[in-house]
Amino acid sequence: MGNGVDTFFGTYFWLGDFNLFKRLFDLSKNRWTTMVDMFHLGYGKGGETWKWRLRLLAWEEYLVGECREILHNVILQVNDEDKWFWQLNSGASYSVCGAYQFLTSHELHHFTLVPDSIWHKDVPLKVSLFSWCFLRNRLPTKDNLFR
Numbered sequence: 001m002g003n004g005v006d007t008f009f010g011t012y013f014w015l016g017d018f019n020l021f022k023r024l025f026d027l028s029k030n031r032w033t034t035m036v037d038m039f040h041l042g043y044g045k046g047g048e049t050w051k052w053r054l055r056l057l058a059w060e061e062y063l064v065g066e067c068r069e070i071l072h073n074v075i076l077q078v079n080d081e082d083k084w085f086w087q088l089n090s091g092a093s094y095s096v097c098g099a100y101q102f103l104t105s106h107e108l109h110h111f112t113l114v115p116d117s118i119w120h121k122d123v124p125l126k127v128s129l130f131s132w133c134f135l136r137n138r139l140p141t142k143d144n145l146f147r
Contacts, residue, residue, distance in 0.1 A: 003077055003079070004036035004039060005081075006082040008035070009030060009033050009049075021063060024064060027052050027054055029053055030049055036076060038071075039076055088102050099130065100134070103131075103134055118135075
């Protein structure tokens with residue numbers, strides 16, 4: 001994350017391992033607020049960020065505490081724009097070739113991909129289609145075309 005101007009609170013927090021905060025996202029009145037606006041509202045205890053559509057249950061209050069701890073470590077970079085990074089190869093951007101090499105270098109039984117992660121709205125359509133075809137062994141490889 002850079003300056004937080006182009007990153008929505010909901011988009012940033014509900015990707016990857018942060019899916020456990022989805023319930024908070026559903027209850028939040030500020031879910032489509034940018035990260036920089038959330039910072040200015042204050043996401044410490046009692047901050048204006050934490051406005052809810054319904055009263056929170058005890059376990060949801062616990063999640064808010066965990067979310068606040070993570071947000072405490074987020075530092076906005078005022079001079080940098082928000083960017084997406086391809087984590088498999090930090091020196092390069094995403095490529096279908098790079099994704100294919102990663103996927104074919106591992107055995108399939110190690111992957112426990114859920115359809116929700118393949119068809120996520122923030123994943124480009126060509127990536128979702130490639131992943132779907134790969135997991136079903138439907139890529140037009142030499143062996144598949146020969147069959």
